[in-house]
Amino acid sequence: MKQHNSSSLLYRILFSLRTHIVIGYVLLMGFSSVVGTFIIDQILFFHVQERIKKSLVQEMQEFRMLAYGANPETSQPFGDDIISLFKVFLKSNIPDDDEFLVALLNGQIYSSSPLALPEWFKSDSQILKTLSQIKIAEKGEFSTADGEVIYLAQPIITDKNHGVFVVLHATAGERDEVSNAVKLIIQVMFVVTVAFSFLAWVVASKVLKPLNLLTQTTQSIRETDLTQRIPVKGAEEIAQLTITFNEMLERLETAFSSQRDFINDASHELRTPITIIRGHLELLGDDPQERQETIELVLDELDRMNRFVEDLLLLAKSEQPDFLNLEVVEINSLTLELYAKAKALAPRQWRLDAIARGKIRADRQRLTQAIMNLAENATHHTKEGDAIGLGSDIRNNQLRLWVRDTGEGIPLSDQERIFQRFARGLIKHRRSNGAGLGLSIVQAIAEAHSGRIELFSRPHGGSTFTIVIPLKPIPKSSNRGNKNLLFHRPES
Structure with missing residues (x-):
């Protein structure tokens, strides 16, 4: 049993959303670190090469200025005196690290700064033989056992001598410095990734805590207890x-x-x-x-x-999408029909308040059923000789069908409750033994037409029930769940 629990715990940890988040974070960090390190390496080496090239150009420009100028020791032009030119320049210029200033004379190394030259530039090297024979200025690079070497060469040819001044720079040292810097960056990124992965695990635990509460609450919910709620924190x-x-x-x-x-x-x-x-x-x-x-x-x-x-x-059935059989209804003929049917319900002073003219797309039978329910309800709360009015009107692009009575009215405390199923008014002279579903049916029919029912009533001042329906066409998926429209009392 313990082994099963431990394996189940390990499974939940390995395949949990928190683990997936952390793994995704680590993979993203790792990928960005690799790409970033490669880009940094290339940028650093590019800047190193640019600095080397600038240094070579500067050395060559100084040599040319000296060659075309005067000998500072004699104040006379160098002319064909290549040896003096090499001596003066090498004596007065100190090369940078990994940089070599070499004077070649008639295929041999005449002098250099520093004096110690690397193995790849000895007297018998192919590189030296190639550079000593050039006749025009050139720049280039070549590979050696120590890495890439960049150079600039300037030939000086006279009747007796063939001299070449060469500035070389070995990039192996700078390449090593860049590599060391990149290695340091990789080490730092690794430490940062590990540290932030741990922090991501902790943060993910806090962020996903509401989901865990959600799961626990869902598991603890029973049909007999739906009162539990999850505390809301933040706005994410x-x-x-x-x-x-x-x-x-x-x-x-x-x-x-x-x-x-x-x-x-x-x-x-x-x-x-x-x-x-x-x-x-x-x-x-x-x-x-x-x-x-x-x-x-x-x-x-x-x-x-x-x-x-x-x-x-x-x-x-009112909850079903096919509850209504929609058709184009003439409002004036519907109103007259409703009035004629209502007069037969009970001996009252029936009055036709108003007749609207126009057309509406609605279910004629359902509207008739709703108004008859309201009219019958009015007869239960009035007595012979009381007035009951019925009418229709179009206002604000809405059809309004109402039934009003001069009965005892509905107390304010009951005006919302009576629309609930099985609810009955607490009127002393009530003469209906129904189950309290009449107004719920009327409300369901009004909502099926994307409308609502309004009530205006005052104690001992009668009541007016109004069905309000928009004139625009009713969509197939009508707005049936608007519970805030179940009860509406207009301002007096």
């Missing part, structure tokens, strides 16, 4: 992920809570008629009149259960 991507996860938990908690409430309320609503039916059937006697009364009661309760189930199915 991990914090945004944490916020998004917490918001998802909020939605899940709300959904599960709503589901539990729905199941509890639905079971309660169904349990009551079932209990009534069962009680009357158990006490059913042989009296025909009693049997008839029981059958009528049972049928009434079954009708109520049937309506309740149909309402639940309708709310479930």
Whole structure:
């Protein structure tokens, strides 16, 4: 068991996101170090070569100035006196490190500075033979056992003598210095990479800590407990992920809570008629009149259960994309049709407030169902002789369909709650025995049309329910999840 736990721990460490981040960081650092070191090496050596060439050119310019000038010892031009020219110049000029000033006379080394010359420039070397025979000034480089050598050569030819002044510079020393500098850079980069890899491991642990908390929270979440949240720190991507996860938990908690409430309320609503039916059937006697009364009661309760189930199915269908059958609807004919149907619901003072003219793309039957629910709800909260108004209007490129009544009104504390499923108003004279799904259905139909429902009500001042729908075409994926539009009360 211990071996299994240790191997599992090793696997998690080797294949964890933190390890991948550190490995990626090390690979990136290593690649950048290799490329950077190569570039630094080339740049340094290029600058060394440029400095060497400048030094050679300077030495050659000084020699030429002296050759075309006067002998400082005699104040007379050198003329054909090549030997004096070589003596004066070599005596008065000191070469740089790895630099050699050589005077060749008639194929031999006449003098040099410094006196000790490297093996590759001895009297019998091919390089010396080649340089001693040149007749025009030239520059170049050649390879030796000690590395590359750069040179400038200036011939001086007279009737009796063939002289050549050569400035040479061996680059092996500078090459070694550059190599040593690059090696030092590599060592420093290695130490820095190791140190920063360790720091990257520590930083990655802190950065990924919210992800670990996210994993732990996810593993600990159960259907019965969705209250856990992850602390949000900072404003970077991990914090945004944490916020998004917490918001998802909020939605899940709300959904599960709503589901539990729905199941509890639905079971309660169904349990009551079932209990009534069962009680009357158990006490059913042989009296025909009693049997008839029981059958009528049972049928009434079954009708109520049937309506309740149909309402639940309708709310479930409202979440589907094919809930609406859209068509072009004439608003004025729809309004007149709604008014005609509403007048048959109950004896009230029915009034047609306004009729809008125009067209809208909507589901005629669903809108009729919503307005009839509102009208029927208005009859339950009014009595004979009270006024109920119905009308339509177009304002701000939106269709407004409303039902208003002069009933007892809705308390402010209930105005948001009544849109919830199974919610019933707390009005004393309420005459409906429904399950409290009517306004939820109206709201679902309004949202399916990318609209909303507005409520304006005052105690003892009546209520006005308004369905607001945009006139623009409804997209296939309608905006169905806008919970902030579930309840809206306009300013009075």
